[in-house]
Amino acid sequence: MNTKEFTERYYVDRRGTWCYKWDSPEEQGKEHVISMSVADMDFKVPEAVTEAMIRRVEHGAFGYTITPDPYLEAFITWEKERHQVEIEKEWIRFSPGIVTGIYWCIQAFTQPGDAVIINTPVYYPFHEAILDLKRKLVRSELVPTEGRYTVDFEDFERKIVDEDVKMFILCSPHNPVGRVWEEKELEQLFDICGRHGVMIIADEIHQDFVYSGHTHISSLNVENGKYKDNVILMASASKTFNLAGLKNSFVVIPSEEKRKVFDAYEVSPHVDTACLMSYVAVEAAYRCGADWLEDLLKVIWENYEYAKNTFEKELPESIVTPLEGTYLFWVDLGAYVSADEIVDMVQEKAQVVPDFGNVFSDNCGTFIRLNLATSMENVEKAVNAVIMQIRERGLK
Secondary structure: OOHHHHHHHHEOOOOOOOOHHHHOOOOOOOOOOEEOOOOOOOEOOOHHHHHHHHHHHHHOOOOOOOOOHHHHHHHHHHHHHHHOOOOOHHHEEEEOOHHHHHHHHHHHHOOOOOEEEEEEOOOHHHHHHHHHOOOEEEEEEOEEEOOEEEOOHHHHHHHHHHHOEEEEEEEOOOOOOOOOOOHHHHHHHHHHHHHOOOEEEEEOOOOOOEOOOOOOOOHHHOOOOOOHHHEEEEEOHHHHHOOHHHOOEEEEOOOHHHHHHHHHHHHOOOOOOOOHHHHHHHHHHHHHOHHHHHHHHHHHHHHHHHHHHHHHHHOOOOEEOOOOEOOEEEEEOOOOOOOOOHHHHHHHHOOEEOEEHHHOOOOOOOEEEEEOOOOHHHHHHHHHHHHHHHHHHOOO
C-alpha cells in the first residue's frame, strides 16, 4: 500500500495510554507538544500480531510458560532470510530488553574498573550502563564529513591500547547518526578488537531499518564469521514491529565458553524466560510482518525526505546527516542556535520534544534527534515549528 494508506490504517494517537513518549512529565498537560523523542513508533502492529494475541487471550490461561520452539524458529528464519545469517537455537538466550542485556554482559564479562569503549555520539544507555556498573568509560568519537560519520580507527585502536580496554559495544546500524556500517569498516573494527583481546557486544536492534543502496551486515557474518566467537549479538523484534512494551529480546552467543559465563551470571539473579504474550507477538511478527515492514519503510523514508529537504531549504546552514539506517533524524542546528539556547528554543518555544544531542556526546550540544516513525502530519508540524522559532529569533 502507499504511504497515505499505511498511515490511515495504522497511525494511532498514543496520548493518554501511558505512552512514555507522549505521556511522560515533559508532555503531560501540553496538548500542542509534538513528541519526537523516544525511539518507538506511533503505528499499530501488523494485524497478524494482534490476532495471535487475541487467540491466546481467549484461551484464558496464563500460567508459567516454557520458551516455545516456534518462537525461536521464527527468529532464526527471519535472520536467515532477511540478513543471511545462520543462528543455531542453542546460541540464543533471553533478555527483557537490549539495554538490560548490555548491563548483564558488562557484569558477566568484565570487572569493576575495567575499560569499555564506545563510538560516540551513540545511544546514551551505553554510557549509562558503563558508568552505573563502575567500569571505565572510553569514548572514541566518530568523525563527521558533511554530516556523514566514519570511525577514526587510529583513535579507536590507540585508546584500546592506552586504556587496556576489555569490551567494545557496537551500535549497528548506528543510533543516532544513521550509519549502516560497510563490511570493510566492521572488518577493521573487529580486527582491532581481535588483536587486542577486546570482546564485542553488538546492538543490532535497528537491523531491519535499512534503506536503498545499503545492506546491514550481521556481526556474526563479518569476514565469513571469522569473529563470531568474540561477538555477542543483541537483536529484537521490539524496534521493528513496535513491541517494546512486551519486553522481549534475543542475546545470541555463538561461543560455548561465553554461553557458560553468561548462563552462570544470568540464572541466579534473573529470570531466563519471557512473558507469554511476548512469545506470541514476536513469533507472529516474524512470520507474518514482512509486508507491513516494507510499507512502513516507505513511510519513514518519505518523512525523512520531507524533513531533510525542508531543513536544507529553510535553514541552509543546518547539517542533516544522511539516513542509511534507523528511523532517526540527526541534524546540527549550531549555525543558528547555541548549545545553551537549544532546549529553550526547541522544547519550550517550538513545543517540540526531541532527544537533544548532548546525551549522545559532549560534542553534540547543538544537535537534535527526531523520531520519524510517526505520521507525516507530526513530522511537518515538528520541523516547521523548529524552523519558525529559529527564523523568528533572527537568522545569524
